[in-house]
Amino acid sequence: MNAQFKRGIVELCVLSELVQEDMYGYSIISNISEHIDVNENTVYPILRRLTKQGLFDTYTETMSIGAPRKYYKITGEGTEKLNEYESEWKKFIDSVYRILGGASNEK
Amino acid sequence: MKNNYLEELKGLLNLYQMEDNEVNDIVNDYDDMYNNWIETGMSEEEVESKLGTPRSIIKELTEGYRRKPRKQKKSDKVIAVSPFVALVIFMVLGFGYDLWAYSWMAFLLIPITAIIAEMDVKENEHVLTALSPFIAVIGYFILGFVYGYWHPGWLIFLIIPVIAIFNSRKSMSFLALLISLSPFAALVAFFYLGELGHWQQGWLVFLIIPILGAMEEKSFLRGLVIEFTILIGAFGYLFIGYTYGEWNLALLAFLPALAVAFAFGYIEVNYNGSKTYWGFVLLTVAVYLIVSLAFGYWNLTWLIFLAIPVFAIVKEVRGSERVIALTPFLALVLFFMIGFLFDGWVYAWLAFLIIPVTAIVANNE
Numbered sequence: 001m002n003a004q005f006k007r008g009i010v011e012l013c014v015l016s017e018l019v020q021e022d023m024y025g026y027s028i029i030s031n032i033s034e035h036i037d038v039n040e041n042t043v044y045p046i047l048r049r050l051t052k053q054g055l056f057d058t059y060t061e062t063m064s065i066g067a068p069r070k071y072y073k074i075t076g077e078g079t080e081k082l083n084e085y086e087s088e089w090k091k092f093i094d095s096v097y098r099i100l101g102g103a104s105n106e107k
Numbered sequence: 108m109k110n111n112y113l114e115e116l117k118g119l120l121n122l123y124q125m126e127d128n129e130v131n132d133i134v135n136d137y138d139d140m141y142n143n144w145i146e147t148g149m150s151e152e153e154v155e156s157k158l159g160t161p162r163s164i165i166k167e168l169t170e171g172y173r174r175k176p177r178k179q180k181k182s183d184k185v186i187a188v189s190p191f192v193a194l195v196i197f198m199v200l201g202f203g204y205d206l207w208a209y210s211w212m213a214f215l216l217i218p219i220t221a222i223i224a225e226m227d228v229k230e231n232e233h234v235l236t237a238l239s240p241f242i243a244v245i246g247y248f249i250l251g252f253v254y255g256y257w258h259p260g261w262l263i264f265l266i267i268p269v270i271a272i273f274n275s276r277k278s279m280s281f282l283a284l285l286i287s288l289s290p291f292a293a294l295v296a297f298f299y300l301g302e303l304g305h306w307q308q309g310w311l312v313f314l315i316i317p318i319l320g321a322m323e324e325k326s327f328l329r330g331l332v333i334e335f336t337i338l339i340g341a342f343g344y345l346f347i348g349y350t351y352g353e354w355n356l357a358l359l360a361f362l363p364a365l366a367v368a369f370a371f372g373y374i375e376v377n378y379n380g381s382k383t384y385w386g387f388v389l390l391t392v393a394v395y396l397i398v399s400l401a402f403g404y405w406n407l408t409w410l411i412f413l414a415i416p417v418f419a420i421v422k423e424v425r426g427s428e429r430v431i432a433l434t435p436f437l438a439l440v441l442f443f444m445i446g447f448l449f450d451g452w453v454y455a456w457l458a459f460l461i462i463p464v465t466a467i468v469a470n471n472e
Binding site: 025 | 136139140142143146158159163164168170
């Protein structure tokens with residue numbers, strides 16, 4: 001898969017993971033990598049970039065065992081961005097399905 | 108391992124115009140991820156291959172950042188001038204004194220200058236390892252052309268693995284250092300004894316390796332048993348050989364030593380700690396002997412010993428210095444392959460130009 005294309009999709013997945021709950025880096029990466037072939041090198045720079053763009057906030061939480069963890073929390077801007085990306089993605093994937101065999105993603 | 112990893116990452120991030128707190132933030136995040144994977148039971152090697160080497164991830168991490176302008180170092184000027192100096196020396200020796208056979212060696216000045224200038228001489232003890240091929244080549248040609256000692260002059264190339272091991276001494280005990288160096292001392296002694304006409308018995312000098320090796324044995328009694336059976340083997344071998352003239356049969360005298368080695372579990376490769384070095388050296392000697400005996404290219408097979416400095420460099424030097432330090436060995440292999448196999452001595456020295464080229468490319472990346 002084209003790296004640029006993959007990064008776009010992973011960006012959507014990261015946003016979508018964080019809209020459900022606040023998470024720390026490792027759990028985001030392991031959740032996504034259960035479904036698609038990604039590793040830290042793909043996900044971590046995206047997390048940093050989106051944080052810098054204001055789509056995520058970070059905070060540190062102390063743990064009962066081990067070092068404190070850095071959690072990512074989606075911002076209002078992040079949620080807006082996710083909705084925008086999601087509708088773009090749905091439109092795109094519908095068009096692809098039509099091209100491939102006339103069927104729709106809904107089926 | 109983790110500290111090295113994070114330090115290398117930090118060093119690379121510092122090459123970019125990135126705020127200090129941002130650099131620290133990334134390093135801390137990688138520290139966390141590293142710890143998270145360690146907690147899942149992965150080894151440090153596995154974690155590093157999962158996270159990717161700092162060099163392979165740096166592009167993603169620094170996207171959108173400019174590189175800090177590289178400070179013009181004095182050494183850059185020296186490297187830039189060295190090809191011209193080399194060319195002048197080459198021309199003067201060739202046209203002026205008709206020393207074409209030696210004059211090409213002037214070009215070795217270019218990689219030598221690049222290595223001294225680019226590798227941190229004070230901080231990196233492997234500079235001498237990287238330079239050793241040149242010292243050996245120059246020494247070899249002096250011994251060959253001037254004194255006609257092509258053989259045993261080639262033994263000078265043994266200084267390459269010897270220097271590599273010696274420069275890695277910080278990571279091994281004194282005894283491990285001696286054990287790692289012993290095969291080379293033994294090889295020189297073997298050829299010396301051979302020249303004196305003792306080829307048949309001379310190989311016994313290689314027993315110095317297991318004799319020293321057995322001193323690493325923690326149990327005094329076991330160590331004593333090993334030393335004793337080795338000595339029994341050596342004396343038995345010489346006794347049967349000289350008395351009955353049956354040198355092949357005499358090898359049976361080593362059966363007790365062999366049985367003990369198996370029983371104590373020595374005949375297996377151990378990849379941990381300082382034993383790695385002498386395990387690797389033994390393996391190299393074995394491959395060298397097997398390949399040489401099977402194919403007979405003695406004038407080329409010693410190149411197998413270059414695996415030792417390459418191993419040491421890969422293990423201990425990181426980043427662009429590693430690439431630069433490795434190029435002399437690649438150059439040396441190419442040089443001799445082109446020379447011996449294709450009789451291309453006239454062009455073979457060009458192989459050494461890959462060193463300054465690599466040094467320049469590695470530093471501009």
